[in-house]
Amino acid sequence: MTPTSDPSDDPADGRTSGGARPARRGHRARRGEGQQLREDILDATEELLVAAGDEQAVSIRAVAEKVGRTSPAIYLHFDDKDSLVHAVCERLFDRLADRMDTALADIDDPVERVRAAGHAYVAFATEHPAAYRVLFMDRNDWTGHESTMEGLHDSVAFQSLYRNVVDAYDAGRFHGPGPELTSLALWMGMHGLASLLIAKPSFEWPEQEFLVDLLCEQSLRGLLHDEIG
Amino acid sequence: MTPTSDPSDDPADGRTSGGARPARRGHRARRGEGQQLREDILDATEELLVAAGDEQAVSIRAVAEKVGRTSPAIYLHFDDKDSLVHAVCERLFDRLADRMDTALADIDDPVERVRAAGHAYVAFATEHPAAYRVLFMDRNDWTGHESTMEGLHDSVAFQSLYRNVVDAYDAGRFHGPGPELTSLALWMGMHGLASLLIAKPSFEWPEQEFLVDLLCEQSLRGLLHDEIG
DNA sequence: GCGCTAAGTTAGCGTTGATAAGTTAGCGCC
DNA sequence: GGCGCTAACTTATCAACGCTAACTTAGCGC
Numbered sequence: 001m002t003p004t005s006d007p008s009d010d011p012a013d014g015r016t017s018g019g020a021r022p023a024r025r026g027h028r029a030r031r032g033e034g035q036q037l038r039e040d041i042l043d044a045t046e047e048l049l050v051a052a053g054d055e056q057a058v059s060i061r062a063v064a065e066k067v068g069r070t071s072p073a074i075y076l077h078f079d080d081k082d083s084l085v086h087a088v089c090e091r092l093f094d095r096l097a098d099r100m101d102t103a104l105a106d107i108d109d110p111v112e113r114v115r116a117a118g119h120a121y122v123a124f125a126t127e128h129p130a131a132y133r134v135l136f137m138d139r140n141d142w143t144g145h146e147s148t149m150e151g152l153h154d155s156v157a158f159q160s161l162y163r164n165v166v167d168a169y170d171a172g173r174f175h176g177p178g179p180e181l182t183s184l185a186l187w188m189g190m191h192g193l194a195s196l197l198i199a200k201p202s203f204e205w206p207e208q209e210f211l212v213d214l215l216c217e218q219s220l221r222g223l224l225h226d227e228i229g
Numbered sequence: 230m231t232p233t234s235d236p237s238d239d240p241a242d243g244r245t246s247g248g249a250r251p252a253r254r255g256h257r258a259r260r261g262e263g264q265q266l267r268e269d270i271l272d273a274t275e276e277l278l279v280a281a282g283d284e285q286a287v288s289i290r291a292v293a294e295k296v297g298r299t300s301p302a303i304y305l306h307f308d309d310k311d312s313l314v315h316a317v318c319e320r321l322f323d324r325l326a327d328r329m330d331t332a333l334a335d336i337d338d339p340v341e342r343v344r345a346a347g348h349a350y351v352a353f354a355t356e357h358p359a360a361y362r363v364l365f366m367d368r369n370d371w372t373g374h375e376s377t378m379e380g381l382h383d384s385v386a387f388q389s390l391y392r393n394v395v396d397a398y399d400a401g402r403f404h405g406p407g408p409e410l411t412s413l414a415l416w417m418g419m420h421g422l423a424s425l426l427i428a429k430p431s432f433e434w435p436e437q438e439f440l441v442d443l444l445c446e447q448s449l450r451g452l453l454h455d456e457i458g
Numbered sequence: 459g460c461g462c463t464a465a466g467t468t469a470g471c472g473t474t475g476a477t478a479a480g481t482t483a484g485c486g487c488c
Numbered sequence: 489g490g491c492g493c494t495a496a497c498t499t500a501t502c503a504a505c506g507c508t509a510a511c512t513t514a515g516c517g518c
Contacts, residue, residue: 037465054368059504059505059506060505060506060507061504061505061506069465069466069467070466070467070468071506071507072466072467072468072507072508072509073465073466073467075506075507075508076464076465076466080506080507081505081506081507133368136425136428137366137424137428138428139283139362139427139428139429139430141429141430141431141432142429142431142432147429147431147432147433148432148433149433149434149435152432176447176450177443177446181443182447184435184440184443185418185443185444185447186447187421188418188421188422188425188440188444189414189417189418189421189444190421191421191424191425192416192417192418192419192420192421192422192424193417193421195366195420195421195424196365196417196420198368199365199366199367199368200368200370200376201368201370202370202376203370203376203377203381204376204377204378205378206378206413211413211414211417214406214410214413214414215414215417215418217406217451218405218411218414218415218447218448218451218452219447219448219451220451221405221450221451221452222446222447222448222449222450222451222452223447223450223451257482257483257484257495257496257497259483259484259485259495259496262495262496266496288473288474288475289474289475289476290473290474290475298496298497298498299497299498299499300475300476301476301477301478301497301498301499302496302497302498304475304476304477305495305496305497309475309476310474310475310476
């Protein structure tokens with residue numbers, strides 16, 4: 001995770017743990033310590049992005065001020081604003097896998113695992129609306145992965161559902177067009193729900209958990225119809 | 230010597246049906262004719278929005294130039310860029326209702342009507358990606374309608390599915406949580422599909438029609454399970 | 459001490475949405 | 489026929505943005 005391979009730690013640097021460091025303007029990083037500033041920039045951007053809730057509201061100048069540098073210094077570490085924001089969001093979304101693992105830890109039934117995965121997915125999306133928007137609602141072609149259905153499997157977002165759908169099929173619980181298409185359809189439903197909640201937060205939606213269950217119910221009834229017939 | 234500063238007007242950009250009129254700079258509208266320019270501004274903005282495919286790529290200055298005025302003149306007719314773009318998109322989406330009517334004209338079976346409504350909805354969305362993005366994927370609270378579930382019924386987008394779902398329930402074909410929740414879930418699925426197609430156009434998705442059918446199938450199998458059991 | 463260069467800075471370009479303040483055309487009215 | 493009112497517009501400008509060119513300086517090896 002964090003590149004803590006730096007042996008020469010300078011305690012006189014005045015660093016505080018957590019959040020963007022208070023690096024003073026004019027205090028320049030030592031040779032080879034550029035990577036540290038890179039991390040600080042990511043932290044600062046994430047903070048601003050979460051606070052603003054909108055990519056547009058985050059400016060390079062604001063990020064620079066937060067890390068105690070001037071705006072052109074940012075471009076020493078990132079090609080442009082897009083790649084900076086994108087890096088932040090991908091870093092954020094790497095935590096989705098962990099979130100899934102903890103959410104599904106105590107659940108054995110494959111179908112219940114699918115349902116729980118849907119809940120965790122939507123919950124994660126609405127907890128990180130700005131990141132979700134950047135990665136899945138803004139136009140940018142495609143998020144570092146190959147733009148094919150095979151590439152989709154590398155996406156944590158898709159995987160989180162897919163794996164459990166595969167298990168449900170393997171356990172003989174699902175009857176449908178196969179795990180690939182089933183999880184694609186499920187994912188699209190969950191994405192539709194998540195993106196609407198994010199795009200229209202002031203709309204008086206029914207409870208998020210209720211909506212996830214509603215969507216799951218509607219899909220699962222068809223997939224399970226042999227069981228509940 | 231810039232060729233674009235030629236004072237003589239471009240005759241080729243003559244008024245075509247639905248296009249922006251070639252109003253010359255300096256020719257000011259007569260008293261009471263401000264509404265005509267307002268329409269011209271809407272036309273010009275729609276043209277630019279469709280051409281660019283992105284709200285961000287449309288600038289007030291470009292709109293002003295297209296209607297032969299200066300940029301502050303736009304603000305005589307619209308509060309700000311947001312309300313201009315929004316007005317354009319709502320005007321565009323008013324055509325969705327007609328689209329639905331023609332798409333469903335020859336279909337009697339209520340369930341098939343729901344399926345066809347889904348197809349028409351997603352098709353309309355992907356044919357007007359910029360407008361769909363502005364209305365349903367960007368953050369703006371909420372599109373002129375009341376932000377309640379009751380207000381959702383005024384939305385053409387929702388109505389287009391809802392009416393047919395009601396019919397399917399009335400015909401005794403659907404068995405589920407009721408037309409309101411069923412159409413909400415169906416709409417969220419269709420929105421998820423449409424918004425992903427729009428957000429990631431370069432992704433090699435399966436065919437759009439196949440995806441709509443896939444989602445319909447997954448939902449309808451549950452709703453219809455008495456019939457196909 | 460000398461040079462190299464990573465890591466910055468200062469200054470500024472071009473564009474954007476938006477505003478303040480000035481101007482002009484057209485109409486009613488005496 | 490001239491006066492004034494005001495709708496409809498322009499000119500000039502602001503502050504903020506992403507981004508770049510060109511310069512500077514700190515720290516390291518030699």
